[in-house]
Every structure is written in C-alpha cells, then in structure tokens.
Amino acid sequence: MVKLTINGQEAETGRDSTILDAANGIGIKIPTLCHIKGLEPYGGCRMCLIEIEGVARLQTACTTKVNNGMVVFTETEEINKARKAMLEFLLINHPLDCPVCDKAGECLLQDQAARFGASEGRFAEGKRTHPENINDSIIVRNMERCILCTRCTRMCGEAQGAYAISVTGRGQHSFVEPFSHDKYNCEYCGNCLTVCPVGAIMSRLHRHNYRPWYVEKEIETVCGFCGVGCTTFIQMRAATIIRTLPKLGTGVNKGLLCVRGRFGYDYVESEGRLKTPMIRVNGVLEPVSWEKALAYITKTLKDIKTKHTPKAIGAIASGMCSNEDNYMLQKLMRFVIGSNNIDSTARLAYAPAKTYIERIFGAGATANVIADIEKSDGIFTAGGDPTAINPVLGVQIRSAWRHGAKVVVSGQPGGLGNFINYDLNSVPQHEETVLNTLVIGLAEMKGYSGKNPFLERKIKALRLPCEPELRATGVLLENMEEAIDDLSGLKRPVVVIGPSLLHAGIPSKNLFLVAAIAYLIDAKIYLLSKKPNYRGLIDMGCVPDTIPGGLPVRPGQLKLKKGVTMTVPAEKGMGLFEMIDGALDGSLKALYVLGENPVFNLPDRDKTEKALSALDLLVVQDIFMTETTRHAHVVLPAAAWSEKDGTMTNLGGRIQFLRKGSAVSAGKSEWRVIADIARTLGMNETYADSKEVWEEITQVSVLHSASEYDEIKDGGLMWPYGSVQFQGGAEDFIVEGLEILPEIKEACAAAPCKLLLLPERSLFHSGSTTRKSKAILSVSPEPYLSINPVDAGKLGLSNDDTVRVKTAKGSSVVTLKIVRDCPEGAVILSNTFEKVSFNALTGYTVDPVLGCMVFTDNEASLEKL
C-alpha cells in the first residue's frame, strides 16, 4: 500500500494506482475528458492536471502513478488557470453549436466549460470545418465537435477489439474515421458512442428527437437478445422508449453492448405488433376480446383432454420469455392439465448439450461467471463464432487474447479471426478428426487424473487419426501440435461450446471430444446460448424429463406452499421433435406455443407446417404475426421485452431482473394470460405480481429454494442460488462411434460440385425479432449466400452474382458473396429473412444419443442466373 496526501486528506491505495484513482477513492473529484475507467490511461485532454509538491510542472492525474509520501493538490489557482486554458484550446475548434446538438445537457465539454469558464476565446481565426457525415444508417459523425480524446478509438480497439475506427490525418486536420469514409461497415456495437464525451459520434436512431432532459424515467433491465444477459438501461418519456444505453462498468457486460442490444430494441415499437387476440373463423384470423379468446382456449383444451387424455396436449416454451412466463406454462401443462409434453427450441442444441455435459461433470458444470473468461489465460472454442452468437462474451475472449491468453478456435474463427494463435479451421465434416487429435495429444501431455474413470476409458479408446485422415482436415499437423502444447500449459483455461458442434457429424462424439479437452486441461465450460433464457426455461422445468429445479420427473406429489400439493404426471413427456411427429401421426391434438416460431426456427419447414396444420388447437402467444401464427387457431398478443417484469437466467446461470419500461402495447404479460387459462382449468393460486410467481418457484424448485428475491437486485443471483449442489458425474454416458473417424471423400474435381449448406451465425440477426428492427435491417437488410473464393473460382461465380441454391428440400434465389472466412466445400446462409432462409432448404434428423437436431439434406448445388 502507498500513502499520500491529496488536498490535505490522507489517502491509501495500491502501488499500481494512479493519482486519479487515489483521489476518487477518497471522494475527491478531478475533472477528466479523455479518461475512461477500464481503458489504458491516455493523458490527452490535460483536464486532470494536478500539482505535486516538489515537481516543477503540473502533472496529469490519470497517468501519474502514486508514490509514498506524495503531496498532491487538485484545486489551486494555477491548476484552475491551466484547466481554463486547456478548455480555451479545445474551444478554438469546437463549433459551440449546442442548441442543435443532441449531446447538449449531458456533454462533458459543456459541463466543464460551464465550471471552469473559458467562454470567451482569444483566437481570432475561423474554426476548422468538416461536414457532418450522415451517410451511415446508424451512426452520425460530426467531427467538428470532436475534441480528439480518442475515447472512441480506444474503446473500439482495446475493449471491443474491432479496431474499426482510427484517428486519420494529422494536427488540426485529425478526424476519427472508419476505413470507408461514409459507412462504418463495422460490428456496430455502438460502444464508441457510449463513450464520446461530446456530440461527435451520435446515434442516428433518435437524432434530433429528444433532449437528454426529456428523460423522465430510467429502468435498469437485462438485454433480451442473447444468453449473456447484459445490463442495459431503458430511458423513457411517458410510455415510449427514448433510447436504451449501457452504463460503463455495470452488469456482466461492464457497459459494453452489441449491435442487437444497442440498436435492435426498436422492434418493440414496430407497427407490426399484435394488438388484439384473434380466433380463426372460416380460415381467417379475426379480432376478438380477451375473454372470448381465453374461453375458446379453455373449452377446447378441456374437450381435447376428455376426449384424448392429457397426453394429447403439449406446449413449446420460449427462450425469449422470463422464468415466470415459462414456469407458468410448465405449471399449466404439468400440474394443471397433467401432461409432461413441454419443450422448447433449446432442444436443438443448448438443452441436450447442457444435460450431456452435466452428466459427465456434474450439475452446474456449465454455470460459470462470464467475467472469468476475460481473466483466463487460454480459451478453446468449438461449434460456432462466440462473437456472433453471444457477442459480449466473444469480446471477452478477444480481451483475454490481448492480455496474452492463448486462443484456439476449432472451425470458422469468424469475429475471432484476428485473435487466434493457430488456424484450426477444418474442412466441414472433418472437425471431429482435429478434435480427436487434440484430445489424444492432450492426454499424452497431461496424463490422466483418475477423477472420471468413465471419461478416461473413452479417451483411451480413441483412435489416432492416420496421415491421410489428418490431411483431409485441411489443418496443418504442426498447428494442431502447437495448439496442444499451448492448451496443456494453461492455468485458468476456458472451453466455449457453440451449437454447431451438435448439428453435424456425430453430436455425442463431438461433444464428448470437447468435454474431454475440458477435462484434460481442467477448464471452465461455457455453453453459448442463442436466446436469452434457454438456461432459465430448463431450470423452470420446460423440458419433458425434469421438473422445475432440475430433478427428474418422478410421478407423485410435489409440495407447494401452505400444504398445497401438485401432482407430477406419470406419463413420459414428448420432446419438441416428438411433438411435431405426434401432431403428424395424430397423437398430439393441441399445442400451446409461447413466444416461439417453430415453423421458421426448425429445418424441414414443410414437415413442421403439415404437423401444425393437423392440430385441433394451436395457440400462439407472440408479439408479431409469424410463419407459425399462419396455422394458429388462436393468437394472443404478448408483452415484449421492455413491457414486463420478471427474471431471466443467463447462460452462466446468473439470475437477473427484467424490468418493465414501456407499456404501449395491448399485449399482456404471458404468465398472467397462462395463469388465467390455468385458473379456468382448475388452478387455485392467484398472483398479484411476478414476485409472487417467483416465490412459488422457490417453493417448488429445489434449486431455487434457498434464494432470496432481493439478492437478484444486487448484481444478480448466481448458481446454485444458495442451495446445496446435487452431485453428478459419477455415472457412465454413451458416445457413439468412438473409434470411427470421418470418411475421406474423393475431392470433387469439376463442377457441378455439391457444397454443404451451413447456417450463418449472424452478429446482426438473431431470428424473428431482429428482422422487425429498422435499425438492424438498415445495416443488414438482405440475405446472402457466402462462399469461399476457391469454390467460387471453381464454379465460375463472382461477387454479387444472383444464384439459385438448390437442395433436396427446395430451392431459393439469393445474392452471392465471396467471403474468405467461409470454409471450402460449404456455402453459408442465414436463417433470418422470410424470403430466403436456411431452414427452408434443409431437413433434420434427431440424434439418438443426445436428442439434438442434426442437419440433413443440406447438400446444395448452385446455378448462376
């Protein structure tokens, strides 16, 4: 510890602290413009000048480290004079167009000029001019206002790792610019405009629409786009959202957001929002009252239950909805109707992966603090680009890399491209061979600890790939060897598993191999979650085989408060795919779909559509008309992300509050509607608010029984929520094809060559909500098919060609883009746009071991139009 005196006050602080930190620590404020906590000190604005006894000149507090016995003054006449002079310099070129500047009112330069004076400059020459650039659809740049504090460029580089903007030019002609003069063409995380102290980089979404003092209400909530669960703030005037913004240093994201979280929220105010319940009459959905809609649902459910038994009724839960919404759906299905048929799209990858990993390592193996990724010294990722699926988690991997961590990526590196140590981007279908080699190599280097004999026995059964098999992967053996060396030496390793690992090849083997890597190097495991509450809905029992809290379904009584008990149905429940099959073969008659769009989000669209149209009752509760509502008998308008209270569980197992901001829609909180239905069907409980639902959850769920509601408020509640961890990992598990390696296929010599159609993991889009966001559409308006330059060359295709992509399931016309990152032998298409989407062109099978979805029929041929 170092002791020093600041303005006569004693301060004690760590050896590495700066004077600015020390002063902040004892409540002395030093004005700054360029300083941002968390970024490297810059010392550019000279506003934090302070006097140190014995040092001749004024020093910058943000860059000067503390020393024992230092005597510091932060407010003297000389300092104030210097600060005033600094401001005078800054104001030589700053246009002082505050009346038309959106920043006025929350502008640091304005505040400090007001405090230190310098309102009159002595500089007689004219100010520099530089036209405002409004050619980007999201970000407006007004570089006349820029004071060159470089907060934005440091944020973009140091924190976000994008390095998409830079100070160009020199001297007074320095301006912050992206590479292309007009559009940013970057990740659009918007973190540059979070930190801009003046009005130089501003959001275009609400340009000239508000003044900061219009904000009447500010709500702290959790972002509703992916599983990271970033803290974000909604600022409101009356019932409308003025803007959403992060706050530096808060939440799991520490103030960083991605494009979806920062700009994508405008879908909640989209014109397409559902306004009233609807019932299908003579094939057309017609508006009805809530009473009528709910009466229709309950009557039909009752009829189906009597006629076909409860097992003919099923439900699909929603990864976009809160724990309370999902719990209530589960309660309706399991405890009120008496059916275990409940599942969600977490079944595609997240749920099976979580179950499998927990079976190997024990419960909670996937519950880890996201911030630990940044502190790790080595990260292995497989199964998809984290910077696209869970962007803020991906940013932490970049940050770790910059601090010296080794980053090893199996498969397409995507947004981690500049942050990896070796290229392990294998040819599609051969990733398994690479993983196999890594596991065997690591087992040799690290040896066996004996902790998990089942796993070790399986590792020993692996076959070392032979030379031609290695060659077929397209990855250099020396890269694999160096990766093994690096991975084996890690002290705080992290393994990140993405969904793609489960969608191709033999999922159980792929997942086992990555689990084996995690086991051998003793890593923390993170499962990427596309939707914000996949983990929560699993914990809420929205899976056929476990009840809330994660205990397996055992027929019998479950205690609820005040001696009330609920009955767990005995009949085995159907999963997502079984329900689709059940609807087709007539064993499922009614399906309640909560905030999900199975027609769009499942491959083999024809099959899903046939299945849903065969149902006697399809209830869809959503905020928009979707591909699924086309088949619905009843459509109920739901509350969007910003319109309801509740809790969400992020991918690391942290429970956080989702808070209600705007209330413009006609939609109702999903759990309220479901509770109304449940009460008509015999449920006794009533709930005043979502807190009461949460309290019931803590009664029913072993996992949540020891948690306190108030704990959620203070930075979230982390797994295991105060409960006793139940052990696992002591049982055997199944892996298919341990000794089998992917076949080496003859290289396809000439056109027409079959390419593998793979789904795009887009940073900009996450499914049905982002395509309703004008902001997101403005930067990513259209689908395109990505292809590797080599394949494009073989097929004689060039950029922007219009091609017909054809698979066994259908064909679509789409624009082609040549993308270097795209693996050879594959074409990549997103599943976002209605016109052309990945799922419409592929089929699927269900993996017998994991129960996850594996793509089929995705061999595609291209035809130039």
Added chain:
Amino acid sequence: METSTSQSTADALDKGGILKNKIKVLKKMYPHTRSVLLPALHAAQQLYGWLSEDAIEQVSRLTGVTTADVKGVVTFYSLFKTKPLGRHVIYLCTNVACLIMGADTLEEYLGKTYGISHGETSADGRFSLVIMECIGACDKAPAMLVNDDCHFNISMDNIQQIMESYR
C-alpha cells in the same frame, strides 16, 4: 465478417503475390504483426506508386492490422501518398530554418517553372510537390527530398540543375 466486394479487386492488385511475399519476409524481422505495418506500407507504395484503398485493404489483410488503423497510419505520415502523384515527388521543407534560408523562393520557383503548388502534379506528370514540415536537415537549410534523395543547401543557383537530373 466484412464481405466487401473490393476484396476481389484488392486481390487483383497483387496478382503475382509480390507484395504478399515481401511482407512475408518483413514479418520475420519484427516481433509483432503491428510493427511490420510501416515497412509493409513502404513496400506497397514502392510497388504501386501510391496507396489506394485497395492497397490499404491488401496491406491490412497481409499484416492483420485493420483497415481503419492502416488508414490512420497512412494519413498521418506525409511520405505516404494517398493519391497518385507524378513520377518524381518533391518534398520541400518550409519550416522555420528552411524558410529563413529561402524556401519560399524555391516554392515560388517550382510554382513558376512547373506550375505546381502543394499537393499538385505538373501537367506532364513529371513532378508533384509536397510541402513538408521539418525533414531534420535544419543545419543544411533549405533542404528538400526528391523521391528518396536528400538535397541540402539549395539555392536559386543550383535548383535548376537538381530538377534537371529528374526526367
């Protein structure tokens, strides 16, 4: 992530992979990819005469430094050309020492003789003029660079002869 169409035009620029090989050699001489940026840009400029956006993209891809950062570096240094210039580029210093020793008359001479002022290229494409801040030769002022050659103690007596040596 970026899928710009210019990727293919940038590729076309370095058809024989000359720059790629040059940068590959340079990379071995420096500890980080970032430190190879300046020599890589010089190599690109030598090859193409000036640094177009395509050239910047190419250098970016070959060094791993993002396009925005490369642009920042290119626009900072006056020795990097961001537009095509004449066959020979005159970098004339007009900073204090050179100015006192008569750099302004030299500027005037160049303007009269070749019709060029700062940033301009003569009609025949022979000379371009770039006005520099100090080139570090104050003791031999006035000084200028023509391409990579230094010329010191220039006066109205010898400037014509110097210029004539560049055809």
